[in-house]
């Protein structure tokens with residue numbers, strides 16, 4: 001894993017960019033081209049798209065005389081920025097064998113050299129340029145996690161079940177019995193003060209929170225196996241209507257990447273197929289599954305505000321670095337939120353419907369990337385990310 005980011009924009013840029021290449025190192029050229037489902041992107045695309053981001057938003061407007069590496073790449077590697085022009089269809093990213101991996105490596109080197117030159121005299125940078133670099137670095141860190149979740153999905157579709165890293169291991173959930181009680185009160189939610197944050201984390205505002213009791217620990221595979229043995233996936237009364245429809249349509253019988261093998265449950269991991277460890281936190285469950293499990297357990301999922309207040313107290317175990325935790329909060333703008341003008345205003349704001357908020361971070365999140373106000377979001381059916389469950393209840 002990469003160490004905490006160095007201070008100084010140029011050093012940070014070099015550290016983040018080289019970490020992407022370290023993550024890619026175990027992958028062959030063939031590995032880097034595959035797209036195993038419409039929501040997942042090829043490794044090669046992640047490497048090129050994060051590079052295009054710097055070319056499009058930093059170099060083109062702010063590096064005088066910059067020459068684009070290849071004019072066709074804007075169409076190929078723009079993801080969803082309508083203001084930045086037309087783009088290739090997301091579900092068809094796996095069709096693109098040319099440019100090949102070597103060309104994408106050269107593209108990264110071309111852009112790296114230009115950004116390095118631009119950042120040589122950091123004191124002379126306009127504040128808005130430094131802001132774009134920060135967004136670009138955080139954007140690339142988000143894609144570092146996606147790169148791992150997407151290759152895990154691809155490898156899970158491979159009958160040979162390859163290991164991304166044979167030494168990769170799940171770790172047990174922290175032993176953290178008991179609950180944290182948050183009494184009713186008005187709390188400030190959202191990012192304030194210094195340091196980087198995405199626009200969707202603000203503006204900070206006051207919210208009535210609690211009373212609520214949050215489990216200090218995460219739901220484990222042991223817990224989830226009990227839910228399965230109790231017919232959880234067959235009991236319609238536990239599920240939201242859309243959730244049970246997903247169970248039936250997708251044939252869900254267990255969390256994502258789980259499979260029965262030699263009479264026991266196994267799970268496909270970045271280290272290959274391994275027996276399910278009862279002590280490890282459950283992972284690769286959708287919002288629908290998290291919600292049904294909570295109902296089965298006589299609990300509910302915390303709101304994102306409850307989670308933030310609890311995490312701020314430092315009393316939660318495994319709040320960060322294990323699994324993202326679903327909340328019952330729909331992904332919506334904070335009260336005074338306005339998306340910025342221009343293409344970068346498309347980064348978060350236009351996705352604020354039909355998705356649920358996850359809090360914390362996962363073991364695939366680059367260190368230093370997440371924080372207590374961080375708002376991740378996915379559709380309620382998504383389960384190829386490192387997503388798990390923390391339960392809440394009403395205090396007796």
Ligand SMILES: [Fe+2]
Pocket residue numbers: 049079139143
């Ligand atoms: Fe992106």
